[in-house]
Amino acid sequence: MEHVEYQTVHSGKTPVEWAIRKGQFKEGLSAGVEVVEIQSGDFSFHVFPTRGMGVWQAKLGEKRIGWDSPVRNPVHPAFVNAKSRNGLGWLDGFNELMCRCGLSFNGPPGQDEKMASSIESDLTLHGKVANIPAHSVKFIADENGEIGVSGIVDETTLFGPQLQLTSRITMKLGEKSFTIRDQITNLGSASTELEILYHTNFGSPILEEGAKLTIPASQVVPNSPRSAEDVQEYRTYLAPTQGYTEQVxxxxxxxxxxxxxxxxxxxxxGDYGVSLEFKKEQLPCFSQWKCTQALQDGYVTGFEPGTNFPNFKSFERAQGRVIDLQPGATYDVELTLAVHPNSKEVTSVRDRIAKIQGDSTPEICPQPVSPYSSIR
Structure with missing residues (x-):
């Protein structure tokens, strides 16, 4: 990371050498973006408190876990206009390994006339939370060998949602994984709608021609006619392909x-892999984003567990997938990203998935169908 000066806030050498460091970007659109590096042995990951407690990238040795977005460096939320580019301005700051989409809405932009608050009807791509700076940021180093960072993100407005995200992102010393524990609380006096999706993105070197997704599933549905073209090959990935149009x-x-x-x-x-573990009760919907376009355009796949599918909010509401969070209530989410640097570990995860799948096979729908997709 260029133009960052780090300060060590915690460190130690037992059972492995570890450290928590904080820094701040100094130049261009990145100026003012705070970053926290959590490092244990040869594994590390970076969190952006300034960008909604998103995770920018992870590294194991010299191998980075993340992707090369055309947005080369982190962008301060002050420079992201969500309403620009026909409501797609969120893309101007999109380059993280993991960013949240929500909290009150996600999915494509448009007018949602059934929002409880009229000032919230003009929806923009993937919501607000990824571009809201956190406060009350604290560093974690406890006696149980857990290190990390926590912070609070407020998505609140007068006459609208009052949602508060409290996020704790930690790892165990000596392990090659980190866990996100989020609590989303309705601070208001009335119920409010909640949508949350964890947009987790991988590129080279793990993503390559012949790379594979494996997930235990009962149903696989293309979200559009374009995605339906290759639905039987949903598991496998192409090499960087000029002119490729995304599929979900x-x-x-x-x-x-x-x-x-x-x-x-x-x-x-099969000698290297990365896994994302989540609780189905909390995140019952899983979306796979395939965007194997040219490297310079952003060669990437997204694993996106969520409370909903990233359709327009009114469609998700009609399917009963928009959460009605009661006053004072809290919605909990926990998910873990782990790196598997050899074929033995990859095989172990693959075997675990096979056990969950059991004797069943996923039903693969040849075309978009309701209640999954609104696109025909």
Whole structure:
């Protein structure tokens, strides 16, 4: 990361060398963006308190877990106009490994005439939370060997939603994973709508021609006629392809006896992978975003567990997938991203997924269908 000066706030050498460092970008559209690096041994990840507690990237040794967005460096929210580009201005700041889409809405832009508050009817792409700076940022280093960072993000307005995200992002010393624990609370006196999706994005070197997604699922549905063209090959990825048009698949994930589901992206040879584990009860909808366009345009795939599918909010509301969060109530989410640097570990995760899938096979719909997709 260029133009960042770090200050170590916690460090140690037991059981491995570890450190928590904070810094701030100094130049251009990144000026003022705060970053927190959490490092244990040769594994590290970076959190942006300034950008809604998103995770910019992770690294294991010299191998980065993330992607190369055309947005090369982090963008301060002050420079992101969500209403620009026909409501797609969110894309002007999009380059994280993981960013949240929500909290009161996500999905495409447009006019939602059924919003409870009329001042909220003009929806923009993927909501507001990824471009709201956190406050009350604290560094975590406890006696149980857990290190990380926490912060609070307020998505609140007069005559509208009063949602507060409290996020704790930590890892265990010596492990190659981190866990996000979020609590979303309705601070208002009336119920309010909640949508949250965890847009988790991977590019090279794990994403490559022949890379594969494996996830236990009962249903796979293309979100559009374009996605339907290659629905039978939803699991596998192309090399960077000039002119490729994105494809999205909606899935009903299956879970183990503890309620956990897991999605795995593995390299072509199966000797490297990354997994995303989440609780189905909390995040019952899984979206796969395939965007294997040219490298310079942003070669990436997205694993997106959420409370809803990223359709327009009025459609999701009609399907009963928009949460009505009561006054004072809190919605909890927990998910873990883990890196698997060898074929033994990749095989172990793949076997676990096979056990969850059992004897069933996913039903693959050849065309978009309701209640999954609004596009025909």
């Amino acid at each position: 698949y909606f899935m009903e994930p299956l879970a183990d006896a503890n309620g956990n589901s897991v999605a795995l992206l593995e390299s072509r040879s």
